[in-house]
Amino acid sequence: MTKLAFVCVGNAGRSQMATAFAEQERDQRALNVEIITGGVDPADSVHEEVIEAMQEVGIDISDRTPREITPEDIEDVDHVVTMGCSVEQFRPDDWSGDSTTWGLSSSDTRDQRDELNQRVKQFFDDLQQHEQV
Template identity: 65%
Template sequence: MTKIALACVGNAGRSQMATAFAERECDRRGLNIDIVTGGTDPAESVHDDVIEALQAEGIDISDRSPRRITKEDVADADYIVTMGCSVDQFRPDGWEGEHHAWSLEASETREQRDEIEQRVITLFDEIEGRNAA
């Protein structure tokens, strides 16, 4: 099974949005992908503006809480996506997956949401393409 780890600093914004969109893509495409998320310095709660931005897209993450990402979380991950944090903070020695560092252009939450959604779709297109080959 393919595994994706989505990480940012606080796990209260970008990685939470990416996780929600990744889960939606799994459902839409009928894929069985393990998704883990976390932060290198987790916040106390998911940002209210992130919850609202996703609710506008029909996605409810109001029950989620930020958590720390660990080496154990990503040891068997095929992909690690980072957004503003360093993969070196939690990637185990010898990890052989693929790392994507998403430097987001947008600064406003809804614009970030839209950019993250497109990046998740592109990542899933890539994964499906590799699995089909």
């Protein structure tokens, strides 16, 4: 099984959207992938505009709660995608997975949603080409 983590600062926007799209891709492709998400400084709740933007594309994340990402969460993760933070803020010293930072081209929630959707699809295309998932 492959394990992925999507991490941002508050775990209330970007990482929640990326996680929801990744879960959708995993399920549509019937892959053996575990997905976790968290933030380095988690917010109290997922941003309302993020919930609304995701509902517009048929994904309900209204029941999700931001959580802190910990070194223990990451110790067996194969790939970490960060947005607005650094993997060095939370990874264990002996972690040997891969990390990627996604800088998004817009601060608009819907633009971010659409960009994340495309990035996640590409990420899963690459994952399927290079790994047994």
